[in-house]
Amino acid sequence: MTELLTEIGKKAQAAAQELGQLPTAVKNQSLAAIADALEKKTPEILSANRLDLEDTTGLEDKFIDRLTLTPERISAIAAGVRQVASLPDPLGNVERGWTTQAGLKISQERVPLGVVGIIYEARPNVTVDSAALCFKAGNAVILRGGKEALQTNIKLAAVVREVLAAQGLPSAAVQVIQETSHELAQKFMRLDQYVDVLIPRGSARLIQTVVQNATVPVIETGAGNCHIYVDETADLQMAERIVINAKTQRPSVCNAAEKLLVNQAIAAEFLPQIAQSLSKHHVEIRGDEAACQIIGEKARPAQSDDWDTEYNDYIIAIKVVSSIDEAIAHINQHNTKHSESIITKNYQHSRQFTQQIDAACVYVNASTRFTDGFEFGFGAEIGISTQKLHARGPMGLKELTTTKYVILGEGQIRE
Known part of the structure; x- marks a missing residue:
């Protein structure tokens, strides 16, 4: 088992050395070929995906939704690859440069991280996005x-690897660990001799397992207990559209809204309206005492753990708050530092919210569903970082690089 990981690590290191020197044009040509191959081989990919879907016993609907591929989803994945190809190459960019008192010319340049490890669950799109x-x-x-998506992941990676090999590039640039035991995963988390950074994507449980057990440096991507606060000055029709979109457009993902806070000044008007709309989308409503009194039988009392729960389902918890200050305090106490939104016409309230909310992405009058690498113009994303070191928010190309200093001298020595 250890020998297998060591072999994979050595191959990845060798591939990384070559990839770091590739011209941008070569990389873009290869990415375009990968996108074409994904669409061409859609029937084969779907066939592999069906093998994974044959046994979904005990899996929640939200898990199955993430696992399932369709022709449309494969086309979207391919479009993401093409957008990555169209983006500027960050490598070699000079962040800053100066000349020291000793006459040394120093520049800070972007370079690759090296070997990136990804641990994730039933999200086949992560395979291609990451690659x-x-x-x-x-x-x-x-x-x-995860084992639930093993056949799909193997097939997607095979398509990428075949294109790389056909382009004369190292297929070991993309490798899938096909042994899905927890024991091997634990060893992978400690493969710091070969892996430069580890990125977990999935449930809060998976992420915390990696954070607590890895010796490889970890970029933490967090769960999404996302909130929408409807201010007393909000356009209520706008608020309704945004809440329905953020909750129901795809409730199984981390940028879906899980909590709704409503200012008490407009609660009596807005809550019956939004409750009716949520019910049409079969969303279960859990409310605090004030919300339940206004909504009535469409809501049931929320429990204390509801405020900290990421449902990933057709469930939302609603709380009535007295002010924007109470809303901000509640969000900062219970959120996962992912995405938060305020619906307001008040500029001062919008500025207060964006300045005081502790989260990777803070929205004014927009759905939290936009927290996504593709929507941000990154082509795809490696994950949404909720930590504060190195990267925060949707992680694109720049977040997959680091810097080094290049110092040019003319024989200087330090006295």
Whole structure:
């Protein structure tokens, strides 16, 4: 088992050395070929996906939704790869430069991270998104997905690897760990001799397991207990559209809204309206005492743990608050530092919210569903970082690089 990981790690390191030197044009040509191959081989990919879907006993609907591929979803994945190809290459960019008192010319330049490890669950799109972004940023990637998506992940990676090989590039740039035991996963988390950074994507439980057990440096991508606060000055029709979109457009994902806070000044008018709309979308409503009194039988009392729960389902918890200050305090106490939104016409309230909310993404008058690498113009994303070191929010190409200092001298020595 250890020998297997060591072999994978050595191959990834060798591939990373080559990838870091590739011209941008070569990388973009390869990415375009990968996108074409994904669409061409859609029937084969769907066939592999059906094998994974044959046994979904005990899996929640939200899990099955993430696992399932369709022709439309494969086309969207391919479109993401093409967008990555169209983006500027961050490698070699000079962040800053200066000349020291000793006459040394110092420049800070962007370079690849090296070997990136990804641990994730039943999210086949992560396989391609990670491969495309890491490749463009000059990194090799080692992928360890969940057993539920194993056949799909193997097939997607095979399509990418075949294109790389056909282009004369190292297929070891993208490798899938096909052994899905927890024991091997634990060893992978400690493969710091070969892996430069580890990125977990999935449930809060998975992420915390990686954070607590890894010796490889971890970029933490968090769960999404996302809130929408409807201010007393909000356009209520706008608020309704945004809440319905953020909750129901795709409730199984981390940027879906899980909590709704409503200012008491407009609660009597807005809550019956939004409750009726949520009910039409079969959303279960859990409310605090004030919300339940206004909504009536469409809501049931929320429990204390509701305020900290990421449902990933057709469930929302609603709280009536007295002010924007109470809303901000509640959000900062219970959120996961992911995405938060205020609906308001008051500029001062919008500024207070954006300045005081502690989260990777803070919205004014927009749905939290936009927290996504593709929507941000990154082509795809490696994950949404909720930590504060190195990267925060949707992680694109630049977040998959680091910097080094290049110092040019003319024989200087330090006295």
